Amino acid sequence: MAINWFPGHMVKTRREIEENLKLVDAVIEIRDARIVRSSKNPQVDKIIKNKPRLVLLNKADIAESSVTRRWIRKLENDTTRVLEVNSLTGQGLNSIKPALTELLHEKLERSKNRGIVNYTMRVMVVGIPNVGKSSFINKMAKASIAKVGDRPGVTKNKQWIKTKDGIELLDTPGILWPKFEDEKTSLHLAFTGAIKDEIMDIETLALRLVERLSSHYGDRLVERYKIDSVSEDPLETLENIARKRGCIMSKGEIDYNRVAVMLLDEFRGNKLGNITLEWPEEEDEQDE
Incomplete structure (x- = not known):
């Protein structure tokens, strides 16, 4: 079953991510806990390289928790932390600041030594369409700042959002990639609504x-x-x-x-x- 999905705005989004990466301390990558592999954009690794990353396995409440925990053990490394969250209810979001603080420990220590006590961590939020990115940002900001829709691709423009946790989030539109690695990936994205039903x-x-x-x-x-x-x-x-x-x-x-x-x-x-x-x-x- 061939699925092609790469509208022009996604090319622009990829360029925006590359250009704005220097403005942030870390990247929050949101994936769907039900399809952890398929909801990862392989281009993100190439773009962010060794930038500290916090992976949020969203929609964990509708995935099998035992499998989600195994994914966490597999994905975590020296520059990556992984949390299971539910961006609609806020489950797991209280762990984000501690995780970022751990990832950025050395940078925060250097800032503290320069007299900057309350350092504002700036973080770029990336993820494929319909993975719950806007809902996550709204919950973090405790207000409906980022536009939320039930169809993929609603978020269009770059925007900075301040949270009450001393974190600034840089929102980016959801981005897919030009060619899916295999049929299973494309099917899983389609099953979960990351690809518009209208083209299916x-x-x-x-x-x-x-x-x-x-x-x-x-x-x-x-x-x-x-x-x-x-x-x-x-x-x-x-x-x-x-x-x-x-x-x-x-x-x-x-x-x-x-x-x-x-x-x-x-x-x-x-x-x-x-x-x-x-x-x-x-x-x-x-x-x-």
Whole structure:
């Protein structure tokens, strides 16, 4: 399933990130805890290089916590700290200042020696569309400063936001990259809404979601949709779900568009329970 998504404003965003990096002390990179690998823009590593980084695994409340903890152990290193957060409720955000203070310890000590006691840490916030970046900034600022939308790509312009924690955040629009590394990455981004549904084949996307969920969360599909079992054929499973939910047209034909939209909405709305689509062990296997 080929997915192409690289509008012109994302080229501009990449340039802005490169140009403004010298203005900040660290970078906060926000990822989706359900798709930690796929929600990482590989260009970010090349752009920020060795700049201190705090990775926030957002939407941790709808991912499997045990897997999220394994991701944290895998990703942390000398220049990177990782936290699991929920930007809507504020869960985990109190740990951000201590984590940044630890990352910037040497710089803060130098400033203190120069007589600067209350140093304002300036941090750039980056992340792909629809990962919760604007919600995070709003929660940190305790006000709706950054514009929030339910569709990817709402945040457009650069803006500095002051927080009550002595941190200044530089917001940037969400940015994807020109070419996805593999089909699994593009599918996971599409499942979670990081790619606009308007450019997708929704019916095929829903079929692939059924295929993915059947291999790890088949019991969730059975329980939610009251089907007898998941089939080896994902189309058969999707059709059984459609019949149970009344997604039927005249003459008893399956309304594939209706069941597809319903399934994707319920997955994104956490109606199927906490689900993680990527595991650090899988990434280790790919690296070997």
